[in-house]
Amino acid sequence: xxxxxxxxxxxxxxxxxxxxxxxxxxxxxxxxxxxxxxxxxxxxxxxxxxxxxxxxxxxxxxxxxxxxxxxxxxxxxxxxxxxxxxxxxxxxxxxxxxxxxxxxxxxxxxxxxxx
Amino acid sequence: xxxxxxxxxxxxxxxxxxxxxxxxxxxxxxxxxxxxxxxxxxxxxxxxxxxxxxxxxxxxxxxxxxxxxxxxxxxxxxxxxxxxxxxxxxxxxxxxxxxxxxxxxxxxxx
Numbered sequence: 001x002x003x004x005x006x007x008x009x010x011x012x013x014x015x016x017x018x019x020x021x022x023x024x025x026x027x028x029x030x031x032x033x034x035x036x037x038x039x040x041x042x043x044x045x046x047x048x049x050x051x052x053x054x055x056x057x058x059x060x061x062x063x064x065x066x067x068x069x070x071x072x073x074x075x076x077x078x079x080x081x082x083x084x085x086x087x088x089x090x091x092x093x094x095x096x097x098x099x100x101x102x103x104x105x106x107x108x109x110x111x112x113x114x115x
Numbered sequence: 116x117x118x119x120x121x122x123x124x125x126x127x128x129x130x131x132x133x134x135x136x137x138x139x140x141x142x143x144x145x146x147x148x149x150x151x152x153x154x155x156x157x158x159x160x161x162x163x164x165x166x167x168x169x170x171x172x173x174x175x176x177x178x179x180x181x182x183x184x185x186x187x188x189x190x191x192x193x194x195x196x197x198x199x200x201x202x203x204x205x206x207x208x209x210x211x212x213x214x215x216x217x218x219x220x221x222x223x224x225x
Binding site (some may be wrong): 107 | 147149151156157158159160161164166167205207209211212213215217218
């Protein structure tokens with residue numbers, strides 16, 4: 001157990017639908033990062049939150065959004081889902097932000113299948 | 116922006132043979148360097164990291180990596196491959212944020 005909790009582990013939904021993925025960071029970590037991993041795109045950075053505020057944006061689609069709550073858990077919202085959104089979505093956490101010598105701690109991911 | 120290059124998206128070795136996974140980065144200043152491993156249907160797990168000090172770092176499961184500034188490399192090695200080493204390996208660099216390589220899938224042949 002890495003200390004980063006992601007729910008649900010698996011999600012199957014239809015095209016056009018909206019889903020919410022949840023992440024609880026490791027205790028003491030203030031930053032949460034979301035990544036998408038697919039076979040053709042590899043590991044893609046989506047977005048980072050630090051202590052409730054958006055800190056960095058990567059290749060995140062406009063149909064996707066995220067937020068980090070006062071208790072530091074984060075949610076990734078995916079809407080108007082397409083078949084190509086099927087992927088593993090990982091959450092990672094770290095103590096601070098910016099350059100880090102601690103590394104990230106990853107959750108076990110949510111596997112999203114869009115049918 | 117930083118870029119991380121992992122040469123060879125697929126590497127196959129025989130059980131007991133040397134494992135060598137290559138990683139090069141583009142930073143002009145020594146960054147923090149990491150190797151992560153991902154087993155099937157699992158998240159990424161930290162194998163080892165270089166921050167400062169000794170350039171040869173040892174990690175879990177018998178893996179080690181050497182930071183070579185002149186070559187901007189951080190290759191991962193293990194003297195003797197085990198079947199349980201079969202996984203996806205990611206090199207990463209930390210500057211303003213983390214930058215991951217595209218990964219190398221390691222197959223161990225019995």
